[in-house]
Every structure is written in C-alpha cells, then in structure tokens.
Amino acid sequence: MTAVKKYLSTALLVVLVGSAIGITPANAATPVTSCSTIKIATGVTKGITLPCLDGRSQINFQSIRGPVVVNVFGSWCEPCQQEIPHFLDLAKSKKVAIVGIDVEESSVAAGRAFVAKKGMNWPILFDLNSVTRGLFGMGVPVTWFIDATGKVTYKQVGIITSDAILNNEVKKYLGITL
Numbered sequence: 001m002t003a004v005k006k007y008l009s010t011a012l013l014v015v016l017v018g019s020a021i022g023i024t025p026a027n028a029a030t031p032v033t034s035c036s037t038i039k040i041a042t043g044v045t046k047g048i049t050l051p052c053l054d055g056r057s058q059i060n061f062q063s064i065r066g067p068v069v070v071n072v073f074g075s076w077c078e079p080c081q082q083e084i085p086h087f088l089d090l091a092k093s094k095k096v097a098i099v100g101i102d103v104e105e106s107s108v109a110a111g112r113a114f115v116a117k118k119g120m121n122w123p124i125l126f127d128l129n130s131v132t133r134g135l136f137g138m139g140v141p142v143t144w145f146i147d148a149t150g151k152v153t154y155k156q157v158g159i160i161t162s163d164a165i166l167n168n169e170v171k172k173y174l175g176i177t178l
C-alpha cells in the first residue's frame with residue numbers, strides 16, 4: 001500500500017469511528033439546509049439581504065417567490081419553540097416551501113446548533129443585527145405567506161398552535177391543500 005493510500009485509509013477510519021461515537025472535527029459546521037432551493041426573482045436589487053445560515057449564500061428577502069411560508073423565530077423565544085413541531089409536520093408534506101429567518105441570536109453557531117437540534121430541514125436566513133425588525137415588527141414568532149408573484153397574502157403575528165391552523169392558513173392564503 002502506498003503512503004498516500006495508507007494515509008487516506010487511516011483518515012477515513014478516524015472519520016468513521018469519530019462519527020460513530022459522536023466526535024466531529026472542531027471546525028466542522030453544524031449541518032443546515034442550503035438556501036439554494038429558495039425561489040427568487042432575478043433582478044430584484046432593493047430590499048433586505050440576509051445571509052443563509054449555511055454560510056454559503058445571501059438572499060434578498062424581497063426577491064423571494066412562493067408559494068412559501070416564511071417563519072421568523074429565535075431560539076430564545078419560547079412560543080417559537082412551541083410552534084416548530086407544526087412547521088416540521090408542514091415540511092413533511094413537501095407541498096409548500098418553508099423559509100426560516102432566525103433573528104437576534106447570540107451567534108451564527110448558536111443558530112446552527114438550534115436548527116440542527118430541532119431538526120429544522122428547510123432553508124434558514126440569519127438576521128443577527130435585527131435589520132428585519134422594521135419589516136416584521138418587534139416580536140416573534142411571525143409567519144408570512146408569500147405567493148408566486150412575491151405578494152404577501154397574509155401575516156400571522158404570534159404563535160401557530162396547531163397543524164390544523166397552519167394547514168388551513170396554507171390553503172386559504174396560498175391555495176394549497178395539504
């Protein structure tokens with residue numbers, strides 16, 4: 001076995017064993033969903049641009065096109081945590097896109113850890129400095145329903161308390177039956 005093959009075999013073994021017992025490299029980012037699936041209109045230049053929590057891109061919020069449910073949350077917000085299971089169930093349907101906006105976190109790492117812990121498998125934008133406060137308001141949770149043209153068809157301020165409520169809002173404001 002050449003030295004390179006032996007090194008690669010050893011490195012692979014270290015990664016596999018480390019993964020099996022829960023050890024990850026110190027520089028490994030917590031996995032989060034890519035924002036590449038967010039539908040956007042090209043050419044939109046005005047608006048608020050937010051980084052994706054995956055660290056790979058930025059999205060101009062006003063360029064987002066639906067149908068999509070946009071949920072604004074923070075890990076520190078108890079009502080936000082209470083409604084996450086309803087968004088997880090919505091995501092399982094695969095009938096409507098979801099985009100999260102994580103606001104006022106202490107750090108990107110804290111946001112990534114929270115998203116991974118809760119199993120939030122949709123694209124998440126990150127607003128560390130509250131640049132969206134003027135758009136969404138002072139409190140969270142807030143959920144917006146955006147149609148294919150980019151029009152906000154409904155703004156839900158406050159917690160969504162059940163799958164039935166969320167499903168009814170998706171049907172009423174986006175025309176999608178779950």
